[in-house]
Amino acid sequence: MSQVSKSREIKIAPSILAADFSRLGAEVRAIDEAGADYIHLDVMDGHFVPNISFGPSVIKSLRPHTDKIFDVHLMIAPVDPFVEAFAEAGANIITFHPEAGPHCHRTIQAIRAQGCKVGVSLNPGTPIDVLEPIIGDIDLVLVMTVNPGFGGQGFIDSQLNKIGRLREWIDQLERDIDLEVDGGINFDTAPKAIAAGANILVAGTATFAGGPPVYGSNITRLRTP
Secondary structure, X not given: OOHHHHHOOOEEEEEHHHOOHHHHHHHHHXXXXXXXXXXEEEEEEOOOOOOEOOOHHHHHXXXXXXXXXXXXXXXXXXXXXXXXXXXXXXXXXXXXXXXXXXXXXXXXXXXXXXXXXXXXXXXXXXXXXXXXOOHHHOOEEEEXXXXXXXXXXXXXXXXXXXXXXXXHHHHHHOOOOEEEEEOOOOOOOHHHHHHHOOOEEEEOHHHHOOOHHHHHHHXXXXXXX
C-alpha cells in the first residue's frame, strides 16, 4: 500500500439498494447515525441497465431524513432531461455514464448549472481514455467493479489496475477529484480498492448486513484497510 493510500481519508457511501425498502427513511437515518459519509442512490431505468430502481420522488422523500451528501448515480439514458428533477429532489453529486448520451460535456454543464458536483462512471469495459477531454471539468470518477444493474455481484479484480492508473493520473493533475469504487465491496475487497487508490467506497450488502445494530461496526470495518 502506498503512502498516499495510507494517509488518504476514506469515505463510505452505503447504497440503499441493499436497505429494507419497506422502511427506507428509517434505514437512511440509521446509516447516517452509524457514521456513513454519503448516501449512495442508484437510479436504474431498465433500459441502460437491466433493472429498475427508483426516481426523483423517492430521493425527495428521503431528503428530510438526513443532511448527509446524496451521491446519485444515474444508470439511465438519456440523462440530460432528468438532471433538473434529480437536483431539485436533493442530489448533491450527480454521476452519469459517458455511454448514456452523445455529448458528455453538455451533460456536465447541465449538472453544474443545477449547483451539483459532477461525477462520471466507468463500466468494467469502459477505458479511462474517455475521460481525457473532460477530466478538468469533473469532481468525481466512479469505477464500477461489477457490471451495473444488480447488487450482490462479485468484485472484478481486473478493475484494480484501472483504479491505480486513475489514481496516478488524478495525483499528477493535482486536482481535487474523488475516486469512488462501486461493486462487490466487502470486508475483503475494500482494502484492495483502498490500496489501489480509491477514497470513496460504495457498499450495499456489506453495510446493511446484520441490521441497524451493526451498521456502525460494518462502516468502520469497511473504512479501515
